[in-house]
Amino acid sequence: MERSRSSSAADVPRGHFAVYVGEQRKRFVIPTAYLRNPSFLVLLKWVEEEFGFDHPAAGGLTIPCSEGDFADIVGNTAVDHH
Numbered sequence: 609m610e611r612s613r614s615s616s617a618a619d620v621p622r623g624h625f626a627v628y629v630g631e632q633r634k635r636f637v638i639p640t641a642y643l644r645n646p647s648f649l650v651l652l653k654w655v656e657e658e659f660g661f662d663h664p665a666a667g668g669l670t671i672p673c674s675e676g677d678f679a680d681i682v683g684n685t686a687v688d689h690h
Contacts, residue, residue, distance in 0.1 A: 620637055624638060625637070625669075626638075626669075627671050629670075629674075629675050630674050633670065634675055642682060647681050659672060
């Protein structure tokens with residue numbers, strides 16, 4: 609997983625997707641393989657139930673937890689900050 613400064617969909621590599629995390633909406637580009645991670649799926653289910661997935665102005669999926677909590681959920685070893 610990597611944190612990205614850019615917001616263009618064109619810079620998301622094949623097999624990855626962008627999410628925006630926390631109040632500052634930090635952008636992370638994460639592998640689609642994370643969709644098989646049970647903890648990540650629980651997080652997505654919570655986001656869907658609490659906030660829905662309709663984020664037209666955001667340009668991507670927003671996950672309203674802290675950056676640290678997000679890193680804990682997806683695994684600290686996978687966090688790559690650029």
